[in-house]
Amino acid sequence: MTNIEACICTIGDEILIGQIVDTNSAFISSRLNEAGIKVASMVSIGDDFDQIIENLTRISRDFNVIIITGGLGPTKDDITKKALARFTGCNEYTTNSNQLEIIERIFEKRGMAVTQTNRDQAIVPANCVVIPNEKGTAPAMVFNIDSSTLLFSLPGVPYEMEALLPSVIDIINQNFSPRNICHRTVCTYGIPESTLSDMLTTWESSLPSGIKLAYLPNPATGIRLRLSTYNGDKNANLKLMDTCIQTLKEVLAPGIIYSEQDDNLESVVTRLLESSGMTVSVAESCTGGKISSVLVSKPGASNYYKGGIVTYSNDTKISILNVAPQTIENHGAVSLECASQMAEGCRLLFGTDIAISTTGIAGPGGGTDSKPVGSIWIAVSVRGKVKCTKSLFFGDRERNIIRFTSEALNFLRKELILIIDNKQLINKV
Amino acid sequence: MTNIEACICTIGDEILIGQIVDTNSAFISSRLNEAGIKVASMVSIGDDFDQIIENLTRISRDFNVIIITGGLGPTKDDITKKALARFTGCNEYTTNSNQLEIIERIFEKRGMAVTQTNRDQAIVPANCVVIPNEKGTAPAMVFNIDSSTLLFSLPGVPYEMEALLPSVIDIINQNFSPRNICHRTVCTYGIPESTLSDMLTTWESSLPSGIKLAYLPNPATGIRLRLSTYNGDKNANLKLMDTCIQTLKEVLAPGIIYSEQDDNLESVVTRLLESSGMTVSVAESCTGGKISSVLVSKPGASNYYKGGIVTYSNDTKISILNVAPQTIENHGAVSLECASQMAEGCRLLFGTDIAISTTGIAGPGGGTDSKPVGSIWIAVSVRGKVKCTKSLFFGDRERNIIRFTSEALNFLRKELILIIDNKQLINKV
Incomplete structure (x- = not known):
């Protein structure tokens, strides 16, 4: 059997006019890759009947696995189903009873009436195999284009598509021998x-x-x-x-x-927090809650994360975190001294082992010669022992907030490694 | 002149294996659309010499504007520049002095030495026109494929690409007459x-x-x-x-x-906050800082946003936000009573006119029959007058946190409209 090569095809005017970012293609290709299926091309096309047919004709010549997402919604602008029937030369439609049952169950669970529009979502071209969609109303469809080409049509809602993908990969595996990527x-x-x-x-x-x-x-x-x-x-x-x-x-x-895995800083930090057995809290100024939000995004966060505070004004830094008014007067809010006091104030407020703080200037306004936009002080207090670091970045507001957050997570990561190493050293002695 | 149609082509194995999400295509197409240039296709291809040439050959037959991003980094895996030289039949390279100057300035500003690898970024095929890149080291290049086809090559770093795009659109406008999309x-x-x-x-x-x-x-x-x-x-x-x-x-x-614009809830909420003249603070449990983070993402947030707190444990809800222990004992943390007390406690803590609170179950764990995963209570306190709302969503942790956040922003939006309407009514009387 020849090497299989896949093409991912996203359908929707909203993608071509840039109204939404296509995250489905990345998700699909990462899963296909893991399964040894090489994605050799990605294409986005509009909700246009002729364009869909034209592109599918070309793509089905060059690739043996085609995965389409999008254009399966209940509304009139979604025409993928019709285009696929035409492309595969099928004039008959049939209602898939499995999917119809799911649709009725979903609406019952939510306490809503099922409309005809909802029920119509279970109607599919008669020549396809259906993979029922448990998370939504539009089922996945599998078409046998010819002896060596399979076409899958999946709903564009990421959450639904993601749940259907394992079945898609199973079917590919049953029909081809994936390579060892x-x-x-x-x-x-x-x-x-x-x-x-x-x-x-x-x-x-x-x-x-x-x-x-x-x-x-x-x-x-x-x-x-x-x-x-x-x-x-x-x-x-x-x-x-x-x-x-x-x-x-x-x-x-x-x-x-x-x-050494395809990872991000927050996953590493949360693993280190788990294994250190220590609790953490976060005091943020310029990062505005992003560090907390990133830590809480992980399931099980309550094991180590106790809380966070965003003190976006000098007043609240003083009144809630106990930063000394003279500190801000003498050194400014963006300073080693203020960051340190924020971290320690936060640690005491939440009663945690560790606290991390940020104070900086995300921009676009607020910068000075000595403290330009992009400046940040980060402090970590570990049971009252405080360490600080200063950095400077050169992005716009959004990018600076992202960089500030990563810098803080990385600083926390390095501290946690020291803590864990010391503990192991003490246990050995 | 015929209607111009553009194709966006992203280059990079990292896209095809799903390691990164392509946000560039959406950004470029939204800007081209605004300028009346229709994007009719998007394609992603790997860092593969033959594949790049093959795809460009096909694309240049079908479209008269081609915009390529990616593959211009200083490292060996980036081959777009070489592929473009080959595709356009150019064997000569030249150093662009404008870009070289920028490269030296960037490194000087950051206090770093310029290496030969950095300087090499200013070398381009001799047949292209350079648009200097002020934000990074790789310049944009413009190639005249034939009398009716322009090809632009832009760096893949979003921040740099975004800054270069206005010049690209200017050049398109000078060469074609865009339609009225x-x-x-x-x-x-x-x-x-x-x-x-x-x-x-x-x-x-x-x-x-x-x-x-x-x-x-x-x-x-x-x-x-x-x-x-x-x-x-x-x-x-x-x-x-x-x-x-x-x-x-x-x-x-x-x-x-x-x-009635292409907008999001946070932009509308921040505009309403600005025009209400009121200040806001946020108390979060299940949303973990996301509401604060979304509000702070807007420049000028300090005009209305004073701070936020994430009380992720019952203890901190009690000790910091003054929620009564009996409230949690009798009604649980996910309740109208707890949400109300959190909002009012937060408002007093930060001294703001308004406070909004969330308490719910994002999942995957923590749900019960009476309070399943996806349940949330939201409260808004406006100068001590508290309103609450309850909702139920059906997603995974990530999706629930997003929905919780939007639901809270929408609840706040509706309250702000009432406040502003009342004020106008009072002013009229």
């Missing part, structure tokens, strides 16, 4: 891309042929280094990439790599 | 898509031909209704769409439409 991703934080690239020149040129390296810069996660292989034995390739990562770790200073 | 978007909140669609059947069928309607559902913003015209006189079309929106407003109950 392997990726290993190492996450770094704190070194700019070009500097990192210079540091890694020798290592990079020593990589075995067949291993592809990519730099993935991102303001929230730092630069991730991705190693990939597309052919050969999966286990042998993974072992080979492991060796490459070991030599990489010898080149970079400890602490720069924060994960 | 018009969009009008009406934002609704609180009615499910299928119910809304049923309510609008008559209105929808009365829309003049030439006006295209689309439903855009989104858990954070509610359902937006987009009217579009692609041909004809711009002003006449806008006027026609205005009339349609007027009749739409007669069909829907007041309050359901929260904006």
